[in-house]
Amino acid sequence: MLIGEKERLSGELVELANKYGKNRSALLPILQAVMEKYHHISDVAMQEIADLLEIHPVEVYSVVTFYSFLKPERSGNFKIRLCKTISCDMQGKEKIKNVLENELGIKFGETTKDGRFSLEWVNCLGMCDQGPAMLVNYKVYTNLTAGKVKQIIDECRSEFTSHAVQKEG
Ligand code: FES
Incomplete structure (x- = not known):
């Protein structure tokens, strides 16, 4: 520093x-x-x-x-936490995991090289009847599908880009 x-x-x-x-x-x-x-x-x-x-x-x-929300090591601007508990597991969390890893090019527990995204597991978010569920920072997303996940990541990317443009401007 x-x-x-x-x-x-x-x-x-x-x-x-x-x-x-x-x-x-x-x-x-x-x-x-x-x-x-x-x-x-x-x-x-x-x-x-x-x-x-x-x-x-x-x-x-x-x-x-x-606390899992606090980290001594650098994590992404967008911290994506996918629920790993049984209801989400039975509702297809494994498929969502694969989509997230493929889209971002990292495994769970890792952060992208540009520092934008991290992938983490989390326990039940209380949305068991609407699984699979995940958090992006503090926002909850439910009933996830491959398409929905790709859209969420695209939204995060464009949010990041518009913040970067605002900072430069
Ligand atoms: S098991 Fe995933 S939200 Fe409860």
């Missing part, structure tokens, strides 16, 4: 601590905010958060590695 980036991160963490508080109960919302922006929680961020909240870095690390 470059010095400028580290300073920027420190400033953002101070703002988050001002917003959520400088105690243990602020840990999860701060981690979620960092994850949302950077798509991972770096070692530097974990250390800074520990210093800010005056807790041990191991405590921060254990929270990051406990």
Whole structure:
């Protein structure tokens, strides 16, 4: 991490601590905010958060590695989580898995080289009567078919492109 980036991160963490508080109960919302922006929680961020909240870095690390929505390693801008539990399994999750892997050129547990997509398994999303089901970031998609999955990925790609164009503009 470059010095400028580290300073920027420190400033953002101070703002988050001002917003959520400088105690243990602020840990999860701060981690979620960092994850949302950077798509991972770096070692530097974990250390800074520990210093800010005056807790041990191991405590921060254990929270990051406990929750599946938090990651120490870089994950995609679009985190696709396919339900692997029995109802979705019986409703064709394996076929959806293959479509996702073929479309994105990665296996489950991996992130695309451009950093846009990651594929992960997740347990029951509570949509068992509408399987197969998956999450894309925090949005749930149900009754998945090959065509629907391709359309969702296309939408993500164009969303990413329009964000990139907006940033350049
Ligand atoms: S089994 Fe997949 S949503 Fe419940």
